[in-house]
Amino acid sequence: MPLLxxxxxxxxxxxxxxxxxxxxxxxxxxxxxVIVLPQGVAFATIAGLxxxxxxxxxxxxxxxxxxxxSSYHLISGPTTAISxxxxxxxxxxxxxxxxxxxxxxxxxxxxxxxxxxxxxVARLGALVNFVSHTVVIGFTAGAAILIATSQIKHITGIExxxxxxxxxxxxxxxxxxxxxxxxxxxxxxxxLLTALLIKKYLPRIPNLLIGMVVGSLLALFFNxxxxxxxxxxxxxxxxxxxxHPEFSLETIKMLGPEAFAVAL
Numbered sequence: 001m002p003l004l005x006x007x008x009x010x011x012x013x014x015x016x017x018x019x020x021x022x023x024x025x026x027x028x029x030x031x032x033x034v035i036v037l038p039q040g041v042a043f044a045t046i047a048g049l050x051x052x053x054x055x056x057x058x059x060x061x062x063x064x065x066x067x068x069x070s071s072y073h074l075i076s077g078p079t080t081a082i083s084x085x086x087x088x089x090x091x092x093x094x095x096x097x098x099x100x101x102x103x104x105x106x107x108x109x110x111x112x113x114x115x116x117x118x119x120x121v122a123r124l125g126a127l128v129n130f131v132s133h134t135v136v137i138g139f140t141a142g143a144a145i146l147i148a149t150s151q152i153k154h155i156t157g158i159e160x161x162x163x164x165x166x167x168x169x170x171x172x173x174x175x176x177x178x179x180x181x182x183x184x185x186x187x188x189x190x191x192l193l194t195a196l197l198i199k200k201y202l203p204r205i206p207n208l209l210i211g212m213v214v215g216s217l218l219a220l221f222f223n224x225x226x227x228x229x230x231x232x233x234x235x236x237x238x239x240x241x242x243x244h245p246e247f248s249l250e251t252i253k254m255l256g257p258e259a260f261a262v263a264l
Contacts, residue, residue: 010067038212046083046147048096049105052235054078081143089258096162107245111259155188157181183222183229191215
């Protein structure tokens with residue numbers, strides 16, 4: 001049984017469940033689901049994937065991690081840093097949001113998982129202890145700048161070619177300042193300020209969800225007077241059909257280095 005529990009970790013914690021813990025976990029799960037709704041959509045957009053894929057990742061990943069993960073407290077799901085790395089890795093190979101982009105994202109995810117499995121078998125996780133706090137801060141700050149740069153075109157309404165580099169993005173924004181869309185900017189600022197104010201003064205309320213609701217209502221109001229605001233559209237209410245990653249040698253060679261970066 002102990003040997004089996006090493007491969008099926010849920011056998012260890014399943015016997016610890018009782019009425020009190022189940023009630024607390026249900027409330028925590030509900031809270032997490034409410035918070036991850038706007039986050040999942042945002043992360044998918046950052047990664048260049050259709051919005052529904054952020055929700056799929058937010059639903060499927062925690063279930064698998066809870067059953068087969070080794071930590072009782074680790075939160076699993078999409079993150080901003082991984083999203084921007086995925087976009088950077090695939091955007092110069094395929095058009096963001098296209099079926100080809102989604103297929104390459106599946107292959108990238110699989111290869112990253114293979115790398116991480118190898119890291120786990122080799123017990124390389126201990127190397128994280130030697131990474132300084134300064135490196136982590138630098139990586140986080142760099143990711144934040146890249147994410148802000150990739151999303152500012154959506155805040156201003158200025159057209160920027162998909163897959164443009166960091167420098168070219170800012171050059172395109174500067175040259176396209178005449179396209180500045182006050183309606184889009186107002187919706188973005190209202191969403192951001194609402195989320196920040198709710199987080200500061202009403203921390204028990206899901207600030208991101210409230211911010212998304214306020215921004216959505218404002219966008220619907222503006223749509224009565226202008227067609228300059230593009231909506232996400234209807235999100236499919238069912239999971240996509242099962243499909244396997246593309247395992248051609250050319251694709252694996254192309255995405256291998258990027259998958260290694262994602263795994264790290």
